[in-house]
Amino acid sequence: MKTYLIEITLNGEKRKVEVTTRETLLDVLRNKLDATEVKNGCGKGDCGSCAVILDGKAVNSCLTLALQANGKEVVTLKGIGNEEKPHPLQKSFVEHGAIQCGFCTAGMVVSAKALLDQNPRPSRDEIREAISGNLCRCTGYKKIVDAIQDAALEGKS
Amino acid sequence: MDEMEHLNPKDLEEVFRAIKETKGQAKFIAGCTNVIPNMRAGVISPELLIDLSGLEDLAHIREENGSIAIGALTTISEVAASGLIRNQSPILSSAAGSLGNPLTRNRATIGGNLADASPAADMAPPLLAMEASVHTERTGGRGRKISLDKFFIGPHQTVLEDDEIITQITFSKPKDPANGSYIKLGLRDSMAISVASVAVMLEMEGKVCRKGRVALGSVAPTPIRAYHTEQRLEQGEIDGNTVEECSAIVQKEIFPISDIRATDKYRNSITSVLLKRAILQVLDGGER
Numbered sequence: 001m002k003t004y005l006i007e008i009t010l011n012g013e014k015r016k017v018e019v020t021t022r023e024t025l026l027d028v029l030r031n032k033l034d035a036t037e038v039k040n041g042c043g044k045g046d047c048g049s050c051a052v053i054l055d056g057k058a059v060n061s062c063l064t065l066a067l068q069a070n071g072k073e074v075v076t077l078k079g080i081g082n083e084e085k086p087h088p089l090q091k092s093f094v095e096h097g098a099i100q101c102g103f104c105t106a107g108m109v110v111s112a113k114a115l116l117d118q119n120p121r122p123s124r125d126e127i128r129e130a131i132s133g134n135l136c137r138c139t140g141y142k143k144i145v146d147a148i149q150d151a152a153l154e155g156k157s
Numbered sequence: 158m159d160e161m162e163h164l165n166p167k168d169l170e171e172v173f174r175a176i177k178e179t180k181g182q183a184k185f186i187a188g189c190t191n192v193i194p195n196m197r198a199g200v201i202s203p204e205l206l207i208d209l210s211g212l213e214d215l216a217h218i219r220e221e222n223g224s225i226a227i228g229a230l231t232t233i234s235e236v237a238a239s240g241l242i243r244n245q246s247p248i249l250s251s252a253a254g255s256l257g258n259p260l261t262r263n264r265a266t267i268g269g270n271l272a273d274a275s276p277a278a279d280m281a282p283p284l285l286a287m288e289a290s291v292h293t294e295r296t297g298g299r300g301r302k303i304s305l306d307k308f309f310i311g312p313h314q315t316v317l318e319d320d321e322i323i324t325q326i327t328f329s330k331p332k333d334p335a336n337g338s339y340i341k342l343g344l345r346d347s348m349a350i351s352v353a354s355v356a357v358m359l360e361m362e363g364k365v366c367r368k369g370r371v372a373l374g375s376v377a378p379t380p381i382r383a384y385h386t387e388q389r390l391e392q393g394e395i396d397g398n399t400v401e402e403c404s405a406i407v408q409k410e411i412f413p414i415s416d417i418r419a420t421d422k423y424r425n426s427i428t429s430v431l432l433k434r435a436i437l438q439v440l441d442g443g444e445r
Contacts, residue, residue, distance in 0.1 A: 002162055021161040021206060024193060044194040045261055046348060057234070057263040063190045064264060067163050068210055111259070132347035133258030 006070035010035065011079030019066040026050045026061035028069075029076065037077040037106050041135075048134030051107035052076050058114035060133070077106040080113050089113060089151045098147040100138035107134045112148045121152055163206045168214065172322060173296045175207045181319035183207045187230060188264040190257070191273050215268070215324055218242060223330055229268025229323040233280070234259070236267055245330050247443070248283040248339035248356050255279060258347045268323040271308065274315045274379065281305070281380030282356035283339050285372035289328040295321045302327075309379035332360055335443040338435035341374075342427060344418060351375045352419045353428050357435040364394040371403075371432065376411040376424050383410045386432070400436050404429035 003018045010033055017032050026043075029035040029052070041049035043062045050061045053075040061074075081087030089112050092098070099105050108131055115122055115130035122130065127148045128141075136144065164183070166172040175183065184203035186192045187210050195201045209215070215228040218239045225245050227236065236242055237253035256262055256270070256279040270280040271291060284305050291308050294300040295318060305326075308315055317323070331337075337358040343349025354374035360367040369390030371383040386407045389399065413424035 004163065021163040022196070043197060045190055045257070048258070048260055051260055054263075058260055059263045060190075060260045063188075063193050063261070065163070065186075065189055065193070065208075067165070068189065068208065070165075130259055133260035 004067060004070075006067060008033075008069050008071075009073040011075055017066075021065070021067065023066045024062050025052070025054075025064040025066050025069045025074070028066040029061060029074070035076050035078070039103055039106055041103070041107075045133075046135070047104070048107040048111065048131075049104050051110040051134065053079075053110060053114050056114075056117070058111050075110075075113075077109055080109060087113070088154055089116070089148065092147040092151040092154075093144070096143045096147040096150065098140060098143040100136075100140045104134055104136045104138075108136070108144055112151070115148070116152055122148075124149060127152075161204050161206065163208060165208045165211055167211050169212070169294055169324075172207065172209065172212070173294075173320075176296055176320045179205045179207065185209055185272070185322060187266045187269045188232065190261050190265040191269070191275075209268075209322065210266075217325075220330075221327070224327045225330060226325050226327045227267055228325050229266060231267050233257070233262040233265045233267060233270070236280075237262060245334050246283065246287055246328070246337070247335060248286060248337040248358065249280070251339045252279050252283045252341065252354075252356070255341050255343075255349075261348075267326060271305075271326070272315060272317065272323055274309050274311075274313050276312055276377060276379055277351045277354075277375040278380055279341065279351065279354070279374070281309070282354050282372040282374040283337075284326060284328065285380060285382050286337065286339075286356035286358040286370040287328040287331065288370065289326050291323055292325045292327060293317065293321045294324050300324070306382050312378050314379075331358060333443075336361060336439050337443055338438040340431045340435050340438075342431060350418065353413075353424050353431060355428065355431040355435045357432070357439055359390065359395075359436075359439050361395075361439075364396070366390045366393075366395050371407070373407075373411060373428060375418075376413040376428050378412065381410070383407050383432075385410055390436075395436070395440065400433050403436065404433045407432050 039049035041047035045060045045063045052061045164175040183205035215230040217228040243250045289305045291303045339356045341354040342352045356372045358370040369387045374380045413421045415421045
């Protein structure tokens with residue numbers, strides 16, 4: 001099997017990993033780099049649960065070949081914040097009850113973080129647009145938008 | 158299956174070397190937003206991939222001798238965010254903002270959208286209405302400039318040869334960029350593949366239409382221009398009668414199919430409605 005050695009900066013840490021041509025960034029993050037906070041939903045770009053920030057842009061890791069992330073910087077939910085040091089967005093999601101089953105949450109927070117990095121004071125419409133590639137099947141969108149708006153208003157993004 | 162190889166050229170010279178090495182058998186990839194789902198579904202199973210996403214020289218949006226040039230590797234997000242595109246082609250800007258969703262737009266490229274040649278390719282109707290051209294390169298310096306209305310030949314089929322890649326897309330700066338309208342009808346706002354889409358560009362002198370361009374998506378085997386409708390638009394003053402006649406003519410120019418999104422009958426009816434709306438929107442001040 002033909003493999004390639006690539007290097008990804010994952011949440012600030014340089015990681016070397018052997019990948020095949022067929023593997024997506026999602027496959028490699030979950031199966032080889034223990035980044036299981038990145039969720040595998042539809043696998044074809046419809047649901048956004050695998051969203052990561054790749055060189056500053058939110059993308060579906062299921063629609064990115066692992067080889068295409070070679071030399072690039074990947075930020076996942078855990079790179080945004082963790083249990084010990086949660087990001088204001090993550091705190092805001094908890095405070096607003098913007099998490100129901102939780103499966104979409106990682107992707108939602110990633111899309112929200114990419115938005116606030118570009119646009120620290122988004123309108124409600126801009127927030128809705130930014131998370132329009134992330135499906136929440138519990139349909140908890142209102143609380144998610146509230147949570148993002150609140151985190152933005154606090155200016156702690 | 159996993160013997161698939163990946164070549165990652167950094168410039169055109171390396172691309173052509175890779176094409177030679179792979180004897181034209183390789184699949185070109187860029188944003189991969191269609192390629193990966195197609196590989197997963199088994200629709201394609203390439204053994205060789207030539208990844209064009211490293212060709213940074215082909216990711217540009219600029220003005221060149223009175224034309225707008227968009228590099229093939231420009232992402233749809235970059236097209237949607239470009240002030241130059243918003244000023245010079247609001248319909249293209251609007252179409253870019255409606256493609257897929259933000260996560261997809263950050264990966265998908267304008268060259269890929271055209272090369273994939275879906276009948277529903279969102280970039281095609283506005284670019285057809287702008288009379289855009291596709292610029293290509295081939296081995297041996299045999300690059301060419303192809304008018305977009307001669308580019309698509311069937312569903313997911315183009316005139317591109319196996320050793321040919323798109324380098325950029327150009328269109329002349331329109332006299333009045335705002336005199337256009339783009340309407341995409343999907344089953345929802347985000348992540349929608351169009352049921353039908355319409356792009357209209359008009360050059361007006363008072364009420365007289367000097368030049369009318371009408372392009373349609375998802376209502377024929379390829380994105381198409383509606384030439385007969387355009388001729389009717391260019392017959393003089395545009396009034397309610399013109400709009401009604403155009404909406405009847407356009408139905409004779411399309412060949413929609415029934416699929417999971419809509420029936421052929423619905424697509425026939427809705428194309429007339431969307432065209433009427435688009436023309437009226439231009440007369441009312443156009444895309445803003």
